[in-house]
Amino acid sequence: MNIKARRSAALVPATPAPATEALPAVDAAGLGQLAVFDEPTTDVPSGAARLRAENISAWFGDRKVLDRVSLTMEPGKVTALIGPSGCGKSTFLRILNRMHEMVPSASLAGQVRLDGTDIYDPSQRVTAARRQIGMVFQKANPFPAMSIYENTIAGLKLAGIKADRVEKDFLVEDSLRKASLWEEVKDRLHQPGGGLSGGQQQRLCIARSLAVSPRVLLMDEPCSALDPTSTRRVEETIHSLRGQITIVIVTHNMQQAARVSDECAFFLAAHNQPGGIVEHGDTEAMFGAPRDSRTSDYVNGRFG
Numbered sequence: 001m002n003i004k005a006r007r008s009a010a011l012v013p014a015t016p017a018p019a020t021e022a023l024p025a026v027d028a029a030g031l032g033q034l035a036v037f038d039e040p041t042t043d044v045p046s047g048a049a050r051l052r053a054e055n056i057s058a059w060f061g062d063r064k065v066l067d068r069v070s071l072t073m074e075p076g077k078v079t080a081l082i083g084p085s086g087c088g089k090s091t092f093l094r095i096l097n098r099m100h101e102m103v104p105s106a107s108l109a110g111q112v113r114l115d116g117t118d119i120y121d122p123s124q125r126v127t128a129a130r131r132q133i134g135m136v137f138q139k140a141n142p143f144p145a146m147s148i149y150e151n152t153i154a155g156l157k158l159a160g161i162k163a164d165r166v167e168k169d170f171l172v173e174d175s176l177r178k179a180s181l182w183e184e185v186k187d188r189l190h191q192p193g194g195g196l197s198g199g200q201q202q203r204l205c206i207a208r209s210l211a212v213s214p215r216v217l218l219m220d221e222p223c224s225a226l227d228p229t230s231t232r233r234v235e236e237t238i239h240s241l242r243g244q245i246t247i248v249i250v251t252h253n254m255q256q257a258a259r260v261s262d263e264c265a266f267f268l269a270a271h272n273q274p275g276g277i278v279e280h281g282d283t284e285a286m287f288g289a290p291r292d293s294r295t296s297d298y299v300n301g302r303f304g
């Protein structure tokens, strides 16, 4: 067992959101990695990274919700986290980019290695970790009054990335193309982001995350509020990002997990017990020939 001393929010303080004129005040959790940059993060590496969680345990107050979870998320692959409600998937996801520590009662033990470097090491800046490990949430959260163009590059300033007009134009188009939104919005880039449909807003949030060139993209049930057509578009976006970026997605939709992921990790928590991973492997094997009967029952809809 290799559990580190529990690290609490007090020990690893979340950096407050900077006040800027260009960006309206938002809660940090709502904006994910964007709201917590307070210093330039231009010296970080790029390209899909291997993310390795080692012996992760997590608590809210005295309540342990994850017990020694280890998982490797391979570079450029899509890993789906599946399992019934309350087994700790979102908590695990938020630990992967140091958002768990933003909850005052939260603490954790273990290590998260981004290409070998523990993002929780005291020498590592939380800002650099969140720049490299982006997050998209269940509910799309663009700045409603800000234009599509400005929404897309909202993270640049917060990340301390300087860009002139030509570079910004390129980045806006590139990010919106990667998020499969360009064709739908190219003629109205200066209209408010809040005027887009729910599915388009979610893809705008994906574009906003991509604009700061993260190496890993975490997605917490990104389609749960979307209709089937919008869901398909987001899934197509995930497909097109495969190979360029490491993706970790929490989903309750087994068909979606089967469609989009290369690998799956099945989380489970017994009654009043912390959650853990029952089985992890290739998605085809997890759905076609799971090793554990609990995995088989879950993926075949017999519980959860």
Ligand SMILES: Nc1ncnc2c1ncn2[C@@H]1O[C@H](COP(=O)(O)OP(=O)(O)OP(=O)(O)O)[C@@H](O)[C@H]1O
Pocket: 060, 065, 083, 084, 085, 086, 087, 088, 089, 090, 091, 092, 103
């Ligand atoms: N901010 C919080 N404060 C206290 N307890 C929390 C907090 N967030 C989550 N929990 C608890 O931690 C446990 C794991 O929750 P988590 O949201 O990670 O599970 P999940 O598998 O993602 O669930 P779901 O699929 O319903 O989103 C649950 O028992 C939950 O009640």
